[in-house]
Amino acid sequence: MKLVFPNGEHSQVLLSHGVNRIGSAGDVAVLLNDPAIAPLHCEIHVTGTGANLQVPAGGGPVSVNGKPVSDIMALRPGDQIGFAHVIARFAVVEAARPASAGADTGHPDEDTGATRVRTAVPKFVLRGVSGAVFGKVFPVTGPLVIGRAVEADISVPAEEISRRHALVKPTPDGLSVEDLGSSNGTYINNRRVQQGFLGPGDELRLDAVRFILVAPGMEMAQRTARLITPSGPAEPAPAPASAISKWVPIMLTLAAIAVIVALVLSRG
Helix, strand or coil: CEEECCCCCCCCEECCCEEEEEECCCCCCEECCCCCCCCCCEEEEEECCEEEEECCCCCCCEEECCEECCCEEEECCCCEEEECCEEEEEECCCCCCCCCCCCCCCCCCCCCCCCCCCCCCCCEEEEECCHHHCCCEEEECCCEEEECCCCCCEECCCCCCCCCCEEEEECCCCEEEEECCCCCCEEECCEEECEEEECCCCEEEECCEEEEEECHHHHHHHHHHHHHCCCCCCCCCCCCHHHHHHHHHHHHHHHHHHHHHHHHHHHC
């Protein structure tokens, strides 16, 4: 993902995964030298599912496609962003197409030497357990707006959900949850909240639509701990069938000898 500045105020900027700060301060990712730009004008959060533009407290005026943004808004490819008087276009970087297998070398299985990067497992996932989200999973790698609106990061086509119902943000231990002025409320474990914390295993409910927070890494650690926990002395293994069959003829021979001895003694 990148920002393109058609009027030349800045060269195009490749946005990195995570938080990209934009402003006039020296420590921001995108430095804009304009009197109307605040030190921290706004932030663009790039996640595994898209990007969100957020205006923090003390930020400057921002618009998307001419519409003022006061808090947070999802970005879509082609959106025009106004940072005060500075205009930029939000675009997605197209991945380079790989060369046709064997087109130049004639060896379709030849190793190019490039290391393939494994996709990282998200730390937190919202799993839908009811209604329109049942059976669906939503990785949470950055701030996400949940709502009925099509442009919401997690769009839920349900009439009981507000257009911008709730905002979730990842923290080291779970998700912070904020109700965005919904009509039917936001609940954590059946307790209505304006702001709250959602831990692994907790339930997030937006009216009748429910999610469970899953932490894949934590689940794996718990399963590993259960596997290596001692469970007491093991029961002795049963004797192999081959060992039993070996002793059967001997036992029968001893029994026959005992019977013969008993008969001889009884006749004497």
